[in-house]
Amino acid sequence: MVKQQSYSVPSFVLPDGAGVEDIHIVAYQSTDETVKSRVTLEQNLFSFLLEGEKRVYYAEKHAVISNTQFVLLSSGNCIMSEKRISDDGFYKSVMISFAPAVLTRFFLKYPHIVTAKEYSDKTGEPFLVFDTDSFLQNFVHSLCLMTAGSKTLSMDLRLLKFEELLLYMADCYPQQLLNLRANLAGNHEDVVIRRSAENNLYNNVTIEELAFLCNMSLSTYKRKFQKIYGASPTRWFLQKRMEQAVGMLLVQREKPSEIYHKLGYENHSSFTQSFKQVYGLTPSEYQQQKLTV
CATH class of the missing domain: 2.60.120.280 (Regulatory protein AraC)
Structure with missing residues (x-):
């Protein structure tokens, strides 16, 4: 056919x-x-x-x-x-x-x-x-x-x-x-942006700081980042960090209070807020629910 x-x-x-x-x-x-x-x-x-x-x-x-x-x-x-x-x-x-x-x-x-x-x-x-x-x-x-x-x-x-x-x-x-x-090489800026994102994925840096490190305005960095990854910097960092968090909670079985700083968060509460934004549960609730199934 x-x-x-x-x-x-x-x-x-x-x-x-x-x-x-x-x-x-x-x-x-x-x-x-x-x-x-x-x-x-x-x-x-x-x-x-x-x-x-x-x-x-x-x-x-x-x-x-x-x-x-x-x-x-x-x-x-x-x-x-x-x-x-x-x-x-x-x-x-x-x-x-x-x-x-x-x-x-x-x-x-x-x-x-x-x-x-x-x-x-x-x-x-x-x-x-x-x-x-x-x-x-x-x-x-x-x-x-x-x-x-x-x-x-x-x-x-x-x-x-x-x-x-x-x-x-x-x-x-x-x-x-x-x-x-x-x-x-013809698009060196793309390489710089990728390095800035992937090398700082779990570091406590802001999007404004990453734009500065790439010698770009914030609006230019966001626009180019969106073109490369198909998502805004905020959304991309959030999703990647939360995927890593799930692995740490379920595979390594670490406590939420032990991992937030490893994922680039200053405090436990901001980590909990971000996690709930993605999964609809707090890290502790999510861990308990998945590990008791």
């Missing part, structure tokens, strides 16, 4: 109820063919074709990708067609989707992974196509084995496979990896 539809990736291929995380590794299989579906890529995406053919259209470029190639697609909107190579076959692929922050952290972790060269004029292109070699065939096979079971892969394992792929690209496709880094 040939379909034309609209969907978002990776949300479309995730199990029901699963949220979008920093990295996903997903095997996808379908007997349906899609023609010019409108696709919103919520994250950057490595797509490895196992069977079938993919056509990708961005505003300024398009390409046809076969099962002897893999493609790196940038986040955003595109039009995509997928078809089988035989009437009784499947369209099969394995995908690694990743948030921009993951790529940023990779280059921060491996600052000298590629030598400084002049960037090519392909910097900033919406996607890059690569030929699959024997190493990548084995790499994709390992992804298939890992995703074959019903158990969700741990974030550590997903990150390990992502880094394995990029480290291999540094050896075999250094110019393309330089292009990826150039895209980050």
